[in-house]
Amino acid sequence: MPHLPRLTSLALAIALFSGVSMMSHAAEIIAPAAAPASDKAPLPLDELRTFVEVMDRIKSSYVEPVTDKELLENAIKGMISNLDPHSAYLGPEDFADLQESTSGEFGGLGIEVGMEDGFVKVVSPIDDTPASKAGIQPGDLIIKIDDQPTKGMSMLDAVDKMRGKAGSKIKLTIVRDGGKPFVVNLTRAAIKVKSVKSQMLEANYGYIRISQFQVNTGEEVGKALNTLRKENGKKLSGLVLDLRNNPGGVLQAAVEVTDHFLKKGLIVYTKGRIANSELRFSADPADASEGVPLVVLINGGSASASEIVAGALQDHKRGVLMGTDSFGKGSVQTVLPLSSDRALKLTTALYFTPNGRSIQAQGIVPDIEVTRAKLTREGPASSLNYKEADLQGHLGNGNGGADRPTSSAKAAQARPQDDDYQLSQALNLLKGLNITRN
Incomplete structure (x- = not known):
């Protein structure tokens, strides 16, 4: 296919995310854009004085010592967290995960997640990952991670807790469709997604x-x-x-x-x-x-x-x-790189x-x-399910061709559409369109 124009004029990496993945999804990382030339509003001096005072009070009065670096990084995270669910500050580990996932290889459970009512919500499990194999479904609410409640937990914190080395165990407590909570035990894996x-x-x-x-x-x-x-x-x-x-x-x-x-x-x-x-x-x-x-x-x-x-x-x-x-x-x-190991994922358009x-x-x-539905096959032919060609002494077909009794039917090979109602309806629609067009 002829080459499509790349986003070089923007000098940014643009990606579309539904939430934050277990080891964030792919994005193309390019150089940050230059700040637009415009008249800037004056700095809010009163608010800045308050910020400095709060930081000073925490350093001097908090029960445990806190470094300037910790306070400033937490301030940045708080500033971004109140924008929208998809903007995030990416520290060294998160930024590295984002870059690695560009190739489609990353570690974790294989869940794309967002937030709803303070809980972690599954947007979708990724095919052939521990999450999809365990039966986790879109819309599931993760209310506990290893018995720790997720209520009030930030999405990035929840993702960090669900990360881990391939082969390590994790327990998620799930609520589905407002029902009773149930536990799903999973084993983390090195996810290699074939798109x-x-x-x-x-x-x-x-x-x-x-x-x-x-x-x-x-x-x-x-x-x-x-x-x-x-x-x-x-x-x-x-x-x-x-x-x-x-x-x-x-x-x-x-x-x-x-x-x-x-x-x-x-x-x-x-x-x-x-x-x-x-x-x-x-x-x-x-x-x-x-x-x-x-x-x-x-x-x-x-x-x-x-x-x-x-x-x-x-x-x-x-x-x-x-x-x-x-x-x-x-x-x-x-994705706006801030340095060699940090970046800002910001909603820009x-x-x-x-x-x-x-x-x-x-x-x-x-x-x-067409909503989801469960397909069940009929059992094999019985005495209550037979054809004219099964009857002894039946007349032959005047048009020629072999008889087609029930006993001669071959066992059908399993196909994806046999257990997928939506897919089977899509195939039927295509056949219908083909018939009417011909």
Whole structure:
């Protein structure tokens, strides 16, 4: 796919986050932006005197000695914590984690989290991690970490407590849908997230799953489309793009993925206060998907970069959105390095879909609402379940061809859509569209 414009004019790393991950998600780190030239308001001298006095009183009167460094770092954290849930001060450890996660490899449990009513709330578990394997779901409230209540705990503090060496144990107390608390025991692991997975659901119908948006996700989706086309032997009749429980990631990756499905038009634009924060991204004429009929799956765990992709495809009527309302995180975070080992993750802009929709606190509404449901298969044929071809002495078929009795039915091979109601409905919709178009 032709190269899309990078954000060099902004000289910032922009990423889209739904919350704070167990070992924060990927972001591209570039040099900090120069301060905009503008008339600054005079310093609030009275408030600064109060700040200095409070700091002096704590140093002289607090029950235990406190260093200037501790007080100043806590002051910075407090200043950022009252802005919005997605802005944060990144100390050396947090900043290092952020840089490491750019490659998609990080340690922890694999949970993307936010805050709600003073508790830690799961935005989404990441595929193939200890959290997803333990059955943790979007919307779960983590009320205790190793028996320590999370009420009143900052999100970064909670994340720090859930971190640890791979192989170490941790106990989370969960409340789901207002029910009774229950305990989940997990083992931390070195998380290696593969952001894109693909396979054929059945002949002519492909499936691409994006678990999060990393730096190389756009390239990986291009390869997946090519692989599915080769595996099918001809152009696909339909494709399911699965963005469920995808908490977001890198803005540029969301743009590149969307561009694989569009030939022209605006993909997303941003608005903010800092210089050059008003960015616009448009599609390239190339279409790696070959215009294949598309169904996009979203749910309450689809956030940020996922919502950019879903919103753009919906506005351009490129695909049918199916599932449930998305998370509603429409702000852009810019990582501003403060030194070699510290940074500020600051909300600097809001993003908008091609039609000018802000997703913030509202989310993307699917074209067809399909909630989760459990699928159960019927058992094998019995004496109460048989066909005409099973009856002794039945007449043959005048049109030719072999009889098809129940006993000759082959055991079906397990497929992803067999246990996933939303996915099965997406596949049925694609088949219906294909029939009516033909």
